[in-house]
Amino acid sequence: MSDDKKKLGTRAPLGVKKTVEAGKVKQSFSHGRSNTVVVEVKKRRILKPGDAKPEAAPKEEAPAKEEAKKAAPAPKKEAAKKPAPKKEMTAAERREQVKELERQAEQDRMRREAEAREREEKAKSQKAQDEERRAEENRKAEEEAAKKAEEDARKAEEEAKRQADAEKQAAAKPAPRGKAAPASKPAPKKSGKPAGRPAPDRQRGKLTVNRALRGDGGGRARSLAALKRAREKEKRAQQGQSGPREKQVRDVQVPESITVAELAKRMGEKAADLVKSLFNMGMMVTVNQNVDQDTAELLVTEFGHNVQRVSDADVDIDTSEDVDPEDTLKARPPVVTIMGHVDHGKTSLLDAIRGADVAAGEAGGITQHIGAYQVTPKKGDPVTFLDTPGHEAFTEMRARGANITDIAILVVAADDGLKPQTVEAINHIKAAEVPMIVAINKIDTAGANAQKVREELLQHEIIVEAMSGDVQDVEVSAKEKTNIDKLLEAINLQAELLELKANPDRDADGTVIEAKLDKGRGPVATVLIKRGTLKVGDTFVAGPAAGKVRALIDDHGRRVKEAGPAFPVEVLGLGGVPSAGDQFTVVENEARAREVAEYRQSVLDKKRTTAAPMSLESMFDKKGSETITFPLIIKADVQGTAEAVVNAVNKISNEDIEVRVIHSGVGAITESDVTLAASSGAPIIGFNVRPNAKAKEIAKRDQVEFRYYDVIYHLTDWVKQAMAGELGPEIIEHVVGKAEVKAVFKSGKKDKAAGLLVLDGVIKKGLHARLTRDDVIVSKTTIASLRRFKDDVDQVEAGTECGAVLEDTNDIAEGDMLEIFEVEEKERVL
């Protein structure tokens, strides 16, 4: 060892290596270079032969090194004392010192990092341990809770069993129950599942609001998503077991009309598949649209099912088959309808009969809806009157009225004679095959000529008694109440001849005369009972509306308990608003009423949707047509009026513009009407109705137009005017001349001019012209300029030649024909 030391000690001054090592300063360049060692050594060697140092420098390397090693503060002092000679050494030392410090700092940093890591790891492991411990505690707690729940469920089950056994042993079904508690006990049932098998860990331990409220600390209700997942899983499992399902062939009942959705349901197929199939057949239908029986049959067979055609009779009520035995029939009052031309005095006559003045309150003097009244004259039996309106727009309603009528009274004003609507009424009466009584009214007037009326009636094959015929005629004055009793006598006589009878002791059926949506009472229908007796509490179906009689109100506004044959009565308790003329039938129960109502509604839906384009072809046809549509929304006070208004406006349509009633209904104009109007740009017509406040507000915002009417021809006049405005003025072309293009010249830089020979009429500058080539219109233009022998002219007569520049047209060829015309704009009248 000592030898070694010696060796080392002796070798030190000669150790070039040492010197080199000492100068091996690892300068930390960013790229990692550290090769400055050699430079240091060289520097020393360069300094040694230099002036400043004693020659012993090479030998003195070791002491110098030692010196450097020994005293770190020394260099500073020395440097202060002898700055020049010490300068180089100090620099080297400083670098080394810096390096050393850096090393130390690096070590420190590494150490600190290591310590931090160690701490972190310790903390982590501690945390993991804690969590593990906590989880373990939780699990234990949950297991205990589950056990408790299981115990509860078992107890509850036992309790239920005990109760069931005690109640009735024999009746109890031995159906296998799961481990869950009976359904009647909700709490145990919920915890039944976890009780049956241990709940998964993740479902435990959480205190949810539900759980807290339920107060069960045990099993937790599964989320909807979890249930869904479980069900799907089960389903998949089942499918996996049974393999691909075999297609089930069904017997599908196909009525005369069915929605695609309903058909799909009956077939057990997807509605979308049916729609696709229909599309392939060229039919554009949605799932909610109806298809007819033939189409439905096609679909059913295409999907491999069996068709069972069902007729309407299977669902709907056919009262005609149900005939009452002769001995059950009892006499009933006649149902009388008064018909005639507008203002001939129908309402006044009815007023005279009833002794009440209704006509005074009528808007515009026109009866707006069918009213029904029963009148018992001083002498004679009761008579039921239907007051049918006289305006032609109500024709349809009148036709319905005539069909339930036993006797028709044709009112003809003695001072006016037969008018178009009188003739129309005659035709309806004849079609309905009801006996007629002619009431020649207004005989009090100066111009009254009853005989003339009788003669005019002859033209329509109506021979009155005064003319030796069999049609009773009575001269009356509704105003003066003259001969009203005679008229009633005539009615009674006619009724006797008819021997009108009905069975009052059965379920009622009848006809809806009028229906409306009453603000306070809901849907209300005026029903004329045909046979049977309608009672409060009866279940019925009226058109597409089912209901139960809540109240019956007679024509004097009195509540009645029942209504017999030929009695008009207002019925409350409908599920919807039926239409005038709809059948009203009492049925055995609500289910039957609903079934019939639904069926009828589907038929109505079908009717409505047939107006929509059903096939691709018709859709394209529709697209191609240039007819302008004039949308309208119609709201009226009563159903019959709404229908009449719709019919009246529909009649205004022509090939250029057609009315499209987007929606029509009964009652005030509502918010939804306005929204519909806004979306379709339709004005809303309120016939005897007004909008509610909300509707008004929205209409103002969306700029929806309201039109209010109480007289139908005012309404139709406006519609005509509005439609004419929509079409714009009528453009009429008057051809004034014809010319042939004989040559084509250049005119100016770009334009062409036509050399024309005027064949017919005249050509005028500024007039419209149509250029045709082989009878095909090439362009519509105007004559921009006319020239004859270099002179500008205003017009050129037939037989002469001229040059013409056509506005915006250079497509001119020899042989083209030019038609010159004047345009007249005329206000359109519909």
Ligand SMILES: Nc1nc2c(ncn2[C@@H]2O[C@H](COP(=O)(O)OP(=O)(O)OP(=O)(O)O)[C@@H](O)[C@H]2O)c(=O)[nH]1
């Ligand atoms: N002088 C006279 N005027 C009558 C008579 N009957 C009705 N009028 C008048 O004729 C006009 C029309 O009478 P209405 O009873 O409203 O006639 P309507 O046929 O019901 O008319 P619409 O309801 O518009 O279809 C009224 O001004 C009546 O006052 C009558 O017997 N004599």
